[in-house]
């Protein structure tokens with residue numbers, strides 16, 4: 001498709017003309033109000049829950065300044081997540097009604113591909129602070145407003161949100177741009193100060209007068225002075241310091257001595273002790289979140305044991321959502337402000353398992369990092385250690401893990417010192433661990449240690465809310481309003497779903513893409529291989545003793561080998577193509593002798 005540029009576009013700045021081109025490329029037209037992508041209540045609640053800390057920090061660190069400077073104007077402060085969904089807005093309510101007319105409203109998606117050039121969507125795409133004033137909006141109906149938005153990055157540099165000021169006045173000056181950048185910066189600093197284990201905040205600047213300016217460098221360190229995080233100015237001033245390093249290496253050893261401004265070479269420093277953030281204690285009864293009674297029961301029980309630090313074992317077929325279940329559990333637990341460290345026991349190379357888990361001393365072995373490595377268990381101190389695919393752990397490592405669980409301390413490889421740890425252990429597997437114990441592949445004592453409580457997540461085919469999930473995943477991927485034809489829905493409900501939620505998720509993604517622009521998805525939108533799969537009578541996938549079973553296995557194996565070759569050994573791409581998890585693929589490749 002060739003796109004014609006108007007004279008107006010030719011005179012535009014680059015970022016703006018690029019954005020208009022993207023808007024046209026997405027099939028939008030200036031004259032018509034685009035259809036909106038709006039989250040339903042449940043999905044919006046999930047996003048609010050996920051971004052609870054961010055929303056609280058915006059209210060505490062950005063809203064007061066916005067209110068003070070802008071409360072007399074018709075303006076709104078808007079927070080969106082990294083996918084462009086509006087999470088919250090604050091400000092003059094009368095103006096809010098007007099914005100609601102163009103769907104600048106909570107739960108609506110403002111990414112460029114849905115709304116054309118606009119500050120939120122364009123700032124998220126360009127990853128920089130951007131003002132889109134009146135006529136610069138791609139869609140005509142949006143041109144009554146002027147907006148400035150800035151992206152917000154997490155302490156690890158990941159794009160997590162955008163903050164925006166929208167006004168009715170047709171002028172956004174350099175000051176508005178500075179204000180919004182500074183609001184984003186305040187929120188990023190607050191996120192930095194809330195890092196788990198943060199104990200000291202050290203402000204740095206080349207001029208003493210800049211120490212409190214809002215543009216100073218900031219380093220967050222733990223109680224031993226190890227660097228946990230820095231803002232971008234500190235990265236610049238200290239020439240990209242490494243996380244985990246002693247801060248004294250960069251600013252001398254006097255940094256923690258007093259709270260007056262001191263000096264180290266050209267830098268002025270000020271250290272403050274940060275009060276550790278207390279995890280909020282949740283009530284005993286955790287709100288019902290799952291419609292399926294078996295899943296809901298598993299959820300309620302799991303919540304109870306993790307509040308008491310009892311080990312939890314999560315069982316269930318591949319793709320039933322064990323990992324997501326554990327992530328939700330962590331985010332609702334008393335340990336949610338501390339890390340959730342996941343270890344995929346199936347993907348760890350056998351000879352590195354121990355150093356990955358227990359860490360190693362500096363210079364412990366050839367090829368090791370010269371500074372040593374903390375190891376996953378100590379990284380999880382205070383939080384959750386999630387041992388995924390625990391059934392794949394080598395026997396030798398099992399005995400060392402058992403020691404950690406019993407004594408609650410870790411001895412790094414090559415060291416004779418041990419370190420106390422406080423971790424919530426959650427392990428997951430799709431295998432029958434009891435069977436593995438009986439076969440001598442899994443230690444009985446470790447099984448008992450991990451098995452404080454066992455919960456089993458039901459397979460998709462047995463869930464009472466399967467229809468709701470089908471619609472939910474359809475909504476996740478459809479681009480416009482669209483429904484599922486009854487005959488197709490019947491097929492989806494009758495299918496066995498051996499790959500569970502992962503298989504359904506992949507299917508919906510493909511079908512939504514192939515049916516873009518259609519009001520209804522039906523059988524004909526399914527690619528051939530999916531039509532064949534869904535048309536099949538349910539097959540008993542565990543009948544490996546009879547001929548039919550072996551033939552089926554041979555077909556599956558050749559398919560895996562061919563796909564692995566097609567994706568040149570890229571496990572992630574290959575697993576996606578086959579509709580199985582990376583863990584399952586790793587396991588299969590091991591069995592086939594393709595991967596060690």
Ligand SMILES: Nc1ncnc2c1ncn2[C@@H]1O[C@H](COP(=O)(O)OP(=O)(O)OP(=O)(O)O)[C@@H](O)[C@H]1O
Nearest residue numbers: 317318319320321322323324430501502505581583
């Ligand atoms: N509650 C849910 N709603 C919708 N989709 C989900 C849900 N939970 C998981 N999924 C989808 O299923 C996929 C698999 O989820 P997850 O990795 O948690 O499963 P798993 O049981 O840990 O799988 P495996 O045992 O193969 O590692 C996810 O990538 C997601 O697309």
